[in-house]
Structure formats: structure tokens, C-alpha cells
Amino acid sequence: MLKLPSLGELDRGMGTKICLCTSPTDMRKGFDTLAALVKEFLGQDPLSGQLFLFIGRARDRLKILYWDADGFALWYKRLEEGTFRMPRMSSDAAGVELKASELAMLLEGIDLRSIKRTKRFARPAQVGAGK
Helix, strand or coil, rough: CCCCCCCHHHHHHHEEEEEEEEECCCCCHHHHHHHHHHHHCCCCCCCCCCCEEEEEECCCCCEEEEECCCCCCEEEEEEECCCCCCCCCCCCCCCCEEEEHHHHHHHHCCCCCCCCCCCCCCCCCCCCCCC
């Protein structure tokens, strides 16, 4: 039988939490300053192994900070054209958690504000199955 992956399976397969900082970040900031932002602004532990995303004011630059076993690693992307399209966020939230599939869509240029899931049938769990 053919088994295709679902978004839920892809998200669970990542196993790492992803936190997006909601306020624009100065892209000149480096490892230590971004780690301090994670701790002070987001209230998270920068050594947790989570991915922490920061987007510049013009939304054409993105940095991802994470702890990689023995030191911080920083991934940086600058778009030559276009902007990163942010998800809908509460104005008072310091950060928002993303799923792995949402991060992939963000990096691919998909507008996360326009994504809308439609209702699907969910098979009810059978009580006493296997007896």
C-alpha cells in the first residue's frame, strides 16, 4: 500500500521547536546578542537546541540561531528579491512557535497569512477494538 507523508508526520519528524521573534531584529547582531535576546526578550533558553528565528525590519533577511552540541550556530539568508511573509501574530506576543512545515513554507516564499486549513473527516477512535 502506498503511504504518503502528511504535514503532521513531517512536523513530528523534525522534533525541534521553532520560535519566531515577532519584532524586527537588527541583522548586524551576532551570536551573543541574539542569544541574549532569546533569554531576555523571548524568555527562552538559548542552549535548549530550539531554532530561534529573527527577521530584519525590511523582511528580506532572516537569521536562525541554535545551539549545536558545543557552540552556537547561525544560519543567515538574504533575499535578492521579495520578502519573508510573516504568519499572523498577536501584537503583544514576543515570539510565536512555528511548525517545521511552516518554516519550510516561509523559506519557500509562501505567505503564511493566506494559508487556511479546511475541515476534514476524522475517523472516530473505536472503543474496545481488538477484543
